[in-house]
Every structure is written in structure tokens, then in C-alpha cells.
Amino acid sequence: MRVGVVDCGTNTVRLLIADGEPGGAVLTDVVRTLRFVRLGQGVDATHRFHPDALSRTFAALDDYAGLISRHGPLDGLRFLATSAARDATNRDEFFAGVRRRLGVEPEVVTGEEEARLSFLGAIAGGPVPAGALLVVDIGGGSTELVLGEADGEVKVEQSFDVGSVRLRERFLHDDPPTPSQVADARRHVASLIDNGRVPLGAGAFAGVGGERDRAATFIGVAGTNTSLSAMRQGLSVYDANRVHNSTLTPEDIAELADELLRTPVTDVRDRYPFLEPMRAEVICAGALIAAEVARRVGRPMLVRETDILDGAALALVAQR
Numbered sequence: 001m002r003v004g005v006v007d008c009g010t011n012t013v014r015l016l017i018a019d020g021e022p023g024g025a026v027l028t029d030v031v032r033t034l035r036f037v038r039l040g041q042g043v044d045a046t047h048r049f050h051p052d053a054l055s056r057t058f059a060a061l062d063d064y065a066g067l068i069s070r071h072g073p074l075d076g077l078r079f080l081a082t083s084a085a086r087d088a089t090n091r092d093e094f095f096a097g098v099r100r101r102l103g104v105e106p107e108v109v110t111g112e113e114e115a116r117l118s119f120l121g122a123i124a125g126g127p128v129p130a131g132a133l134l135v136v137d138i139g140g141g142s143t144e145l146v147l148g149e150a151d152g153e154v155k156v157e158q159s160f161d162v163g164s165v166r167l168r169e170r171f172l173h174d175d176p177p178t179p180s181q182v183a184d185a186r187r188h189v190a191s192l193i194d195n196g197r198v199p200l201g202a203g204a205f206a207g208v209g210g211e212r213d214r215a216a217t218f219i220g221v222a223g224t225n226t227s228l229s230a231m232r233q234g235l236s237v238y239d240a241n242r243v244h245n246s247t248l249t250p251e252d253i254a255e256l257a258d259e260l261l262r263t264p265v266t267d268v269r270d271r272y273p274f275l276e277p278m279r280a281e282v283i284c285a286g287a288l289i290a291a292e293v294a295r296r297v298g299r300p301m302l303v304r305e306t307d308i309l310d311g312a313a314l315a316l317v318a319q320r
Helices: 051-071 083-087 091-102 111-123 166-170 178-194 204-208 224-231 252-260 265-271 283-299 308-320
Strands: 002-008 012-020 029-037 076-081 132-138 143-149 155-160 215-222 244-250 299-302
Touching: 002 051, 002 308, 012 083, 012 224, 012 244, 012 308, 029 051, 076 091, 076 308, 083 155, 111 132, 111 143, 111 155, 111 215, 111 308, 132 224, 132 283, 143 204, 143 283, 155 166, 166 178, 166 283, 178 283, 204 224, 215 224, 224 244, 224 252, 224 283, 224 299, 283 299
Parallel strands: 002 076, 132 215, 215 299
Antiparallel strands: 002 012, 012 029, 132 143, 143 155, 244 299
16 A cells, blocks of 8 residues: 655655555655755744744645656545644644645644654664664654654653754854854753653653663654764765664764854855755754764664654554
8 A cells, every 4th residue: 555644844844755564664765755844934933823934834744746647546645744833823824725735634733743653753763672662753843752662662752843954043153153152052951851751861761661781772853863974984975875773972063062062054054065055054962962962872873764754654554
């Protein structure tokens, strides 16, 4: 059967069309694409979608409607609206535009559901050892931490209202950010994760998998983590095959975060030409979040291309 998922986040809108068998855990990609639209432009401050952001998003959805028609018919289609849509007071205008273009009712997924779908997508990216599994998904508006088992059982999850776009807009105003801005941003991120429900470090893996060294796995998904992997590998052109199942040490992530936080956006784009402009503008904020999480976990991050899109597609296949 063939299904489709649109994931509309704060910075990107992405489309996956995939084939899968009911009861299966494997998808075959037909189309996987994304557009940078910055739907969450200013939402953290105004709690409203900006007209320009809506126009950019609707233009991307017009393109997606054509792809869906070309590769259909689909046995199911989901439209996931995540962090920005949870916060915007004028989301009815956005939803009406989605219905007109795609003929589907948007789903405003909770942070907890977003976390669970990201977890399902992360483990769909290939085998992982039995035992404890920690997944981090850093988006534009929120960050999800999920602790569970490699068989897919989720023990605890949490979504924090901090992502690359939100943190950049709220704290990191200058280009590059000033040391005081960086310090304030670090304190904010640290306070959220240290006071959250998901334990990191030894407490995370001991709490689920028994002994700390019992095949504990740490997986990072979504654009910040995949971009950091491409940077560390020195890629000039983004290569998903090289990024998928690559690894980053906490030291790798910390070094990249420090570099990005002291480098103007124009220089970041020159140094890493595969970065889209809207990613380059906020990657320093995403890297800061990744570094704070990785430092507490204290073990290498397995980076995967599979994420909430794959999790939602698998869930859709399972319902058929």
C-alpha cells in the first residue's frame, strides 16, 4: 500500500510518499522532499502566523499537491502540524489553506505524540541493539526527548518549547550572537532539560535498560543533527546516505556548536555550502541544544535520516 505524510514544522514543510505492507516495519521511499518555509516566523513573540510565512507554506503545499497527484492514488494521507501550529492563534486560516490544497484535515499533534512518532521513526532506520534507547529530535520550535526500548516500547517522553528557530529569535539576536546571549540561551536550555521528565546520562540508561552499559543507544534525528553530521564529515554537497547511521561524539557536537555560535551566517554558508539559507540562520541555536543534550548523555550519537515522517507513515500503514 502507498501512504503519504506531510510534516509541517516551524522551519520546514516535508513530504514523504512511501510504500509499505500492513504489519511491516519497513518503508520504501517513493518521494522524500522538503521546503524551507519558516512557518514559525515570529510566532514565539506574536502567537500568530505571519502572512509571508503562510504564503511561503502554501506555495510549497501547491507543489506537494502536484507530487501527491502524480504518485497517487494514496491509501492514506496525514498532515501533521507541530510546534508552530500549537502556538498560533490564527491557525484556522492556515488549516483552511491546507484543506483547499490537499483535501485532508490537518492534525495538530501534541508534543508527546510528536515525540512518540519520532521514536518510531528513529528505530525504523535500521537495527539497534536490544536495551535502552534515547532519541532526541531537535526541530525549529520544539525539542523532543524520548526514552524507551529498542523494541519500540516508550517509557517516558517530553517535548520542550525550545528549537532552533525559537531559541534564535528569543536569545541569539546578533550575528554572530554575543557571549552574553549565548550564556543566556545555554542557561535556558539547561534549565528545561535538567528539570524535565526524561533523565539523561547514567540515569537515563540505568532507569530503562538496567546496567548503564547494557547496549544503550543514543539516536539523534531531524535537520539540526543531520546537518551537524554533514558538517563534521566535511561534505560540500549533502549526502543522506553518508549521514544516515553516522556518529557524532559529544566533543564533535560541542566543537561545532562553539564554531557556529561565533561565526556570522554568511561565513557559515560559505563554509558549509549545502546549508539552505533558512537552516544556516538558525543552525547555531540548534547546535547549542544538541551540545547541551549530548554533554549530559556522554556517549556518541547515532544520526539517522528517519524521523517523525517515517513514524507517522508506519502508523498509517498499521491502521489499514
